[in-house]
Amino acid sequence: xxxxxGNAPATSLERVxxxxxxAGVMASSACLAVGLLLALLMGDSxxxxxxxxxxxIVLLATPVARVxxxxxxxxxxxxWAFTALTAIVLLELMASAVAALLFNxxx
Amino acid sequence: xxxxTATLALIxxxxxxxxxxxxxxxxxxxxxxxxxxxxxVLGFPFSVAAAISLTTVIATSSSVSxxxxxxxxxxxxxxxxLEVATAAGSFLGGVTAQLIAQSVLQRLFGIVAAIVALIMxxxxxxxxxxxxxxxxxxxxxxxxxxxxxxAVVTYRVKRLPVAVAASFIAGNVSSLLGIGGGIIKVPVLNxxxxxxLRAAAATSAFMIGVTATAGATIYxxxxxxxxxxxxxxxxxxxxxxxxxxxxxxxxSAKWLKILMAGLLxxxxxVMFMRGGR
Numbered sequence: 001x002x003x004x005x006g007n008a009p010a011t012s013l014e015r016v017x018x019x020x021x022x023a024g025v026m027a028s029s030a031c032l033a034v035g036l037l038l039a040l041l042m043g044d045s046x047x048x049x050x051x052x053x054x055x056x057i058v059l060l061a062t063p064v065a066r067v068x069x070x071x072x073x074x075x076x077x078x079x080w081a082f083t084a085l086t087a088i089v090l091l092e093l094m095a096s097a098v099a100a101l102l103f104n105x106x107x
Numbered sequence: 108x109x110x111x112t113a114t115l116a117l118i119x120x121x122x123x124x125x126x127x128x129x130x131x132x133x134x135x136x137x138x139x140x141x142x143x144x145x146x147x148v149l150g151f152p153f154s155v156a157a158a159i160s161l162t163t164v165i166a167t168s169s170s171v172s173x174x175x176x177x178x179x180x181x182x183x184x185x186x187x188x189l190e191v192a193t194a195a196g197s198f199l200g201g202v203t204a205q206l207i208a209q210s211v212l213q214r215l216f217g218i219v220a221a222i223v224a225l226i227m228x229x230x231x232x233x234x235x236x237x238x239x240x241x242x243x244x245x246x247x248x249x250x251x252x253x254x255x256x257x258a259v260v261t262y263r264v265k266r267l268p269v270a271v272a273a274s275f276i277a278g279n280v281s282s283l284l285g286i287g288g289g290i291i292k293v294p295v296l297n298x299x300x301x302x303x304l305r306a307a308a309a310t311s312a313f314m315i316g317v318t319a320t321a322g323a324t325i326y327x328x329x330x331x332x333x334x335x336x337x338x339x340x341x342x343x344x345x346x347x348x349x350x351x352x353x354x355x356x357x358x359s360a361k362w363l364k365i366l367m368a369g370l371l372x373x374x375x376x377v378m379f380m381r382g383g384r
Contacts, residue, residue, distance in 0.1 A: 013183060018176030021169040021316075028166070029345060032338035039335050040113050052334035059162060059341070060324055062169050063316040070187060086187050089317060092194035096321040099202055100328020 013073045017066050024062025031055030064093050109151055109333065116339045118149070123163065123343020124350070131351025133367055136164045136287035136315060137344050139223060142216065143374050147381060153209045155333060157285025158326035161319040162337045163344040164287045168316030170345060172309075179251040180309040182302070185264060188247065189274040189310075193288065193318045196278025201325035204283045210382045216284050217379030223290045224371035227364050249306055265301040274314070282322025287315035 035051030042048065067090050074082040109115065122144050126137030138160040145156035175181055204212070244250050248263040264270070273295035277288030289311040296307035326332050 014176040014179075014181070017183070018173050021173035021176075025166060025170045025173060025345075029342065032341055036116070036335060036338045036342070039111075040116060049334070052338050056162065056327065056332065056334055056337060059165055059169075060320055060327065063165060063320045066169075067190075067317065070183075082184065082187060085191055089187065089190045089194050092191070092198055093317065093321055093324070096194075096198045096201055096324045097328075099198070100324045103205070103325065103329045 013070065016069055016073065020066050020069050021062060024058060024065060028055045028058040028062065031058060064090070067093065109149070109155065109336070111333065111335045115149070116335065119145075119159075119336055119339045120343040123340040124347035127163070127167070127344035127347025127349075128351035128354075129347075129367065130167070130344075131348040132354075133227070133364065135223075135290055136167050136312075137347065138164055138284075138286035139220060139290065139371070140374075141340065141344070142285045143220075143378055146213070147377060152331075153212045154204065154326065154329075154331045157204070157212075157283070158323060158332040159337050159340050160285035161282065161323035161326065162332065163340050164281075164285075164319035165316050165323060166341045166345055167348055168287070168312055168314075168319065171348070172313045172316065175309055175312075178309075179249065180306055181313045182247070182249045182306055182310045183313070185247045185249070185270075185302070186310045186313045188267075189270055189292070190314050190317050192271045192274040193278035193281075193292075193314055194321045196275040196280075197282040197288075197318045197321040198278075198325075200279040200282035201322040204322075204325075205329065207283070212283060213378045213382030215280075215382075217375045217377075217382060219280060219284060219286070219290075220371045220375035220378060224368040224375065226290065226294050227368045227371070248301075251306060253303075253305070260303070262303055262306065263301055266299050270296055270300045278318050278321070281315070281318045282325070285322075287311075288318055289315055 031051045032055035035048050035055055038045060038048035038051065067086055071083055071086045071090060074086060122141065123137070126140035126144070129135075129140055130137035141160045141163060142156045145151045145159060146153050172181060244261050245263050247267070248261065250259060250261045252258070253260045273292055277291040280286065280291065281288035289308070292311045292314070293304070293307045296302040296311070297304050302310070323332070
């Protein structure tokens with residue numbers, strides 16, 4: 001049998017996922033750090049709040065982006081079983097976003 | 108919601124560094140230490156503590172996994188399959204956390220912390236690796252270069268339903284208690300499902316980002332996530348886990364684990380007593 005079975009496509013998926021995760025962490029940490037500095041130095045300014053919320057939203061969006069990238073990769077490899085499984089994970093994440101919005105409206 | 112001051116932010120940053128480095132040393136997220144500190148010492152409501160902790164879990168998962176890609180240690184297929192269960196558990200946990208009393212959550216946390224301590228003391232040394240490179244790992248198995256044996260090792264996944272069930276429970280506990288849930292998945296994957304410890308830990312660390320996102324989104328939408336304190340904790344934990352990974356190799360793992368288990372038993376007892384009132 002071929003010892004590389006399953007590894008070559010997984011490696012390209014791993015690389016793409018690595019880029020997505022690193023970009024997400026860097027962008028959100030930068031927003032959070034600058035927002036935090038502004039909040040501590042200048043009090044509750046509008047810009048600080050925007051940066052802090054942006055940092056948190058980017059942080060929350062990073063795993064979602066990773067799941068979307070995986071769906072695209074599995075679909076392009078015609079691995080329909082894993083396309084479906086990762087799509088279910090995305091739906092579950094969407095369900096919690098919907099639940100969050102519903103709660104938000106009630107509070 | 109706690110009032111944010113520079114002193115409070117500094118305290119949370121320092122605690123974040125400490126729990127991040129302890130977590131990295133022990134292969135856990137820092138949530139197991141962060142939540143009790145925020146809840147018991149600083150007196151934050153349990154949901155506020157859990158929301159902050161979940162955001163640090165996401166940051167840790169993303170940065171650790173970004174650094175590990177390319178080593179074949181993360182089993183992406185197994186991880187994505189189990190994420191179906193863990194995200195479902197976490198969604199349900201996030202919704203039900205709003206309905207459960209703080210005292211019940213504290214008692215639950217006490218029980219989970221005690222179990223974590225017990226597992227740490229009896230950590231299985233099972234390796235699960237097959238050194239013969241001609242063995243087919245199957246769809247869900249994996250293959251990676253292992254430093255200990257200096258060879259490419261193979262493993263096959265066994266008892267998949269057990270792994271799925273454990274992931275669902277881990278997801279549920281994760282969003283209820285604000286921890287990653289790796290402490291449930293890693294021992295189960297290692298002891299019953301044939302996955303070597305390092306691959307189980309890497310795969311779990313990869314999954315907890317998705318797990319914690321489902322829970323954290325609900326807390327965020329509910330307005331229970333204080334952005335300034337979350338930012339402080341995230342930055343502290345990131346710095347701490349970086350330091351923990353750097354210096355972790357030098358520490359004696361055995362004594363570290365005994366020390367941590369002792370600390371966790373104390374935490375468990377305090378949480379349980381608070382919950383009992």
